[in-house]
Amino acid sequence: MAGKGATQSFDAVVIGAGFAGLHMLHRLRQLGFSTVALEVADGVGGTWRHNRYPGARCDIQSFDYSFSFDDELQTEWVWSEKYATQPEILRYANHVADRFDLRRDIRFNTRVKMARFDDARSRWDVETEDGTHYDTQFYIFATGCLSVPKAVDIEGYETFEGRSYHSTDWPEGGVDFTGLRVGVIGTGSSAIQTIPIVVEQAKELTVFQRTAAYAVPALNRPVEAAEREAWIAKRHAHRDLARNSLFGVPGAPMERTTFEVSAEERQRIYEEAWERGELPALMMTFSDILADEAANEAVAEFVRNKIRAIVKDPETAETLCPKSFPLGTKRICLDTNYYQTFNKPNVHLVDLRKSPIEGVTPKGIKTTDREYEFDAIIYATGFDAMTGAIVGVDVRGRGGLELRKKWADGPRTYLGLTVSGFPNLFMITGPGSPSVMCNMMSAIEQHVEWTGDCLTDARKRGVAVIEAMPDAETEWVAHVNEVADATLFPRANSWYMGSNVPGKPRVYMPYIGGLGPYREICTEVAGNGYRGFAQQSAREKASA
Ligand code: NA7
Numbered sequence: 417m418a419g420k421g422a423t424q425s426f427d428a429v430v431i432g433a434g435f436a437g438l439h440m441l442h443r444l445r446q447l448g449f450s451t452v453a454l455e456v457a458d459g460v461g462g463t464w465r466h467n468r469y470p471g472a473r474c475d476i477q478s479f480d481y482s483f484s485f486d487d488e489l490q491t492e493w494v495w496s497e498k499y500a501t502q503p504e505i506l507r508y509a510n511h512v513a514d515r516f517d518l519r520r521d522i523r524f525n526t527r528v529k530m531a532r533f534d535d536a537r538s539r540w541d542v543e544t545e546d547g548t549h550y551d552t553q554f555y556i557f558a559t560g561c562l563s564v565p566k567a568v569d570i571e572g573y574e575t576f577e578g579r580s581y582h583s584t585d586w587p588e589g590g591v592d593f594t595g596l597r598v599g600v601i602g603t604g605s606s607a608i609q610t611i612p613i614v615v616e617q618a619k620e621l622t623v624f625q626r627t628a629a630y631a632v633p634a635l636n637r638p639v640e641a642a643e644r645e646a647w648i649a650k651r652h653a654h655r656d657l658a659r660n661s662l663f664g665v666p667g668a669p670m671e672r673t674t675f676e677v678s679a680e681e682r683q684r685i686y687e688e689a690w691e692r693g694e695l696p697a698l699m700m701t702f703s704d705i706l707a708d709e710a711a712n713e714a715v716a717e718f719v720r721n722k723i724r725a726i727v728k729d730p731e732t733a734e735t736l737c738p739k740s741f742p743l744g745t746k747r748i749c750l751d752t753n754y755y756q757t758f759n760k761p762n763v764h765l766v767d768l769r770k771s772p773i774e775g776v777t778p779k780g781i782k783t784t785d786r787e788y789e790f791d792a793i794i795y796a797t798g799f800d801a802m803t804g805a806i807v808g809v810d811v812r813g814r815g816g817l818e819l820r821k822k823w824a825d826g827p828r829t830y831l832g833l834t835v836s837g838f839p840n841l842f843m844i845t846g847p848g849s850p851s852v853m854c855n856m857m858s859a860i861e862q863h864v865e866w867t868g869d870c871l872t873d874a875r876k877r878g879v880a881v882i883e884a885m886p887d888a889e890t891e892w893v894a895h896v897n898e899v900a901d902a903t904l905f906p907r908a909n910s911w912y913m914g915s916n917v918p919g920k921p922r923v924y925m926p927y928i929g930g931l932g933p934y935r936e937i938c939t940e941v942a943g944n945g946y947r948g949f950a951q952q953s954a955r956e957k958a959s960a
Contacts (some may be wrong), residue, residue, distance in 0.1 A: 426450045428554040428871070429542050431809070433522050434462015435509065436558035436844040436860045439483065442516045443868040449875075453522045453558075454544060460522070461509040463563050464502055468586035469796070471609035472502035475695050475750045476855045478639070479647050480665045482508065484655040485861055489515060491648055498693075499636045499750065530810040531555055533839060538881045538957060540840065553880075554871060557806055557843040561852045564804030566917050568795055570601070571775035576793060578780070583610060583796040591792075593617040599781050599788060601773070602796035603629050605749040610796065612753040615763055622788055624781065626768040627909070628738040630719050631751040635693025659862070662930035663696050664855030674702040674711035686718040699744045706903050712742040719743060726755040733758075735767045741908035747852070801911040802847045802925045803827050813838035814883075826914070826923030830884035830892045830948055831938060833863060839883035842867045847925040848896050852912065854931045862931065866938050870946065880954040888948025900924035 426449075430440045433455035444451040457465050474481040478495035493511065496504060513519055527545045533555075534541055542550040565584035573580065581591060583606040598618040600607055603625040615621045647654065657666035674682065689697040698719070704711040720737040727733035736755060757763050771785035780789040803823065811819035817837045822828065829835050832849025833842055844863045845851035851859050874882050900906055906913065906924050914920040927934055941947050 423549040423551050425551040426452050429550045429552040430556045430558050432558040433460045434560050438512050439864045440558050441518055443864050447868055447872050454526045455522055455524050456527045458524050460513045461506045462560050464505045466585050469583040469610045470613040473499045480855050481857055495639050499634055528809050532812045555841045559805035561802045562799045564800045566798045566800050569918055573776040575778050576776050577778045579792040581794045595619050596791040598792045599790040600794045607796035608749045608751050608754045612757045615757055620762045622764045624766045628736050629749050630738050630743050631749040631754050633693055634750040634752050658858050660932035664858030664931045669700045669703045673704045674714050695748050706744055716743040723755055728759050732765050742904040745905045745908035746910040798916055800917050826921040828893050830889040834884040836884040836886045836889040839881045850927050850931045850934050853926040853928050862935050878953045879951045880957055881952040883950045885948055885950050896927050899929045
């Protein structure tokens with residue numbers, strides 16, 4: 417191996433060794449491309465390596481939250497629970513790396529500093545922080561959608577004299593909260609998963625809520641042997657349904673609309689969905705939930721009534737009821753005893769809408785109302801989602817064009833896979849693709865397969881440079897917005913919109929047309945000679 421500061425040449429450089437990076441590396445290797453993956457951490461797993469907070473689990477059933485690309489892999493691996501815990505998911509990522517002998521082509525502890533497209537050579541120069549240069553034809557982001565923590569935007573947080581933890585970067589080996597007074601800031605999925613576990617040790621736990629979330633019970637349980645066998649028997653059909661579905665898991669919204677049925681029937685349908693313990697279940701009960709305000713309000717009120725029935729103190733229950741955005745327009749949370757936790761005498765809820773946080777002090781957290789003293793504060797304040805990891809690298813395309821500048825008013829992509837002005841650059845689950853709107857594993861597999869096919873096709877046809885055309889990009893961005901605008905999604909201040917990060921442009925980032933229809937579009941683009949892409953062979957380039 418070449419030493420630091422040297423240049424190494426590859427067909428493809430993949431950034432990241434989470435699930436997307438692992439699969440992309442494996443696929444490109446299978447296709448005969450010399451490939452290296454660069455990973456900032458000291459091991460594989462991506463977001464599942466850092467998000468080690470107690471209670472961290474997937475919110476898509478384990479069978480679905482796994483790869484389908486290798487049949488032996490999917491039949492040999494045994495998931496122990498309906499929703500796997502973070503340690504089990506990380507073990508799975510390590511198993512994938514071992515099984516396909518991927519580590520030999522991953523450079524760990526390696527942060528990319530800069531990536532520059534050299535017009536003359538049609539190659540990328542990728543420079544890492546240790547000064548190594550990677551010369552590559554293709555540059556592929558597999559950096560994940562939820563991998564860069566949102567910087568803590570609360571004044572004085574560094575002055576706190578107790579212990580501070582962030583859900584996105586939890587200490588290895590865990591934390592003992594026994595006998596401590598703990599404050600938790602945030603009530604998104606991470607907080608909702610961790611609060612019921614932390615309270616088992618903490619002396620007092622105070623939750624600071626700015627926006628109440630919709631959470632449905634996970635109804636987690638061990639996977640029985642018979643269930644596993646049944647899944648294995650139907651796996652091919654199951655995966656086909658998932659690939660062509662809206663959310664990357666089998667199932668579709670019912671065709672009926674909310675007010676077509678009687679109030680009693682509606683209630684029965686909601687109850688049935690609630691009892692399934694699955695994230696998309698309530699959204700699939702009627703076809704108009706994500707498009708019609710009244711329909712959404714009906715199902716939202718059903719969830720609020722559940723909260724009111726669980727939480728004994730009426731004022732606390734009312735504060736926990738989400739009212740400021742439509743159900744499903746921020747990712748629904750799956751919980752295990754979250755609402756029940758607020759019935760414990762040592763758990764308190766602070767409504768930041770009534771008394772906002774003024775700042776963190778040496779002793780604790782000060783709201784406009786009073787100061788709360790803590791021994792430990794947990795920040796479960798989320799991520800700079802979808803674009804944070806991409807613009808975190810200084811990427812320069814054709815003519816020195818800066819990706820950060822190009823995206824200053826929000827990300828612009830063609831198919832969420834490519835960017836005009838940035839030839840031979842690909843993004844796995846980039847903004848403008850279904851990504852976080854569905855099961856990430858299904859989204860990753862579709863993008864990895866498409867990218868692998870695209871590179872193979874380019875090689876076969878002698879194409880040296882492939883680049884999204886500006887018109888195709890503009891049309892795609894318009895389509896992504898048009899589809900989003902026909903729904904209630906843009907109504908929420910969500911990380912889908914970038915509105916959780918101060919100063920980030922407010923643009924609806926994922927494509928919500930559904931994974932199946934999106935797959936068809938991508939397949940059609942490829943089938944039509946990569947419609948919307950400018951392509952240049954080495955010979956054309958030389959004579960240009
Ligand atoms: P989320 O869903 O972005 O949640 C972050 C939470 O932190 C949310 O309740 C925020 O309130 C709150 N927050 C963020 N900054 C502040 C400040 N400054 N003051 C008070 N409260 C704040 O992140 P998660 O990690 O929970 O989940 C992300 C995804 O991971 C999730 O959707 C699953 O797909 C897995 P806000 O809503 O902004 O008012």
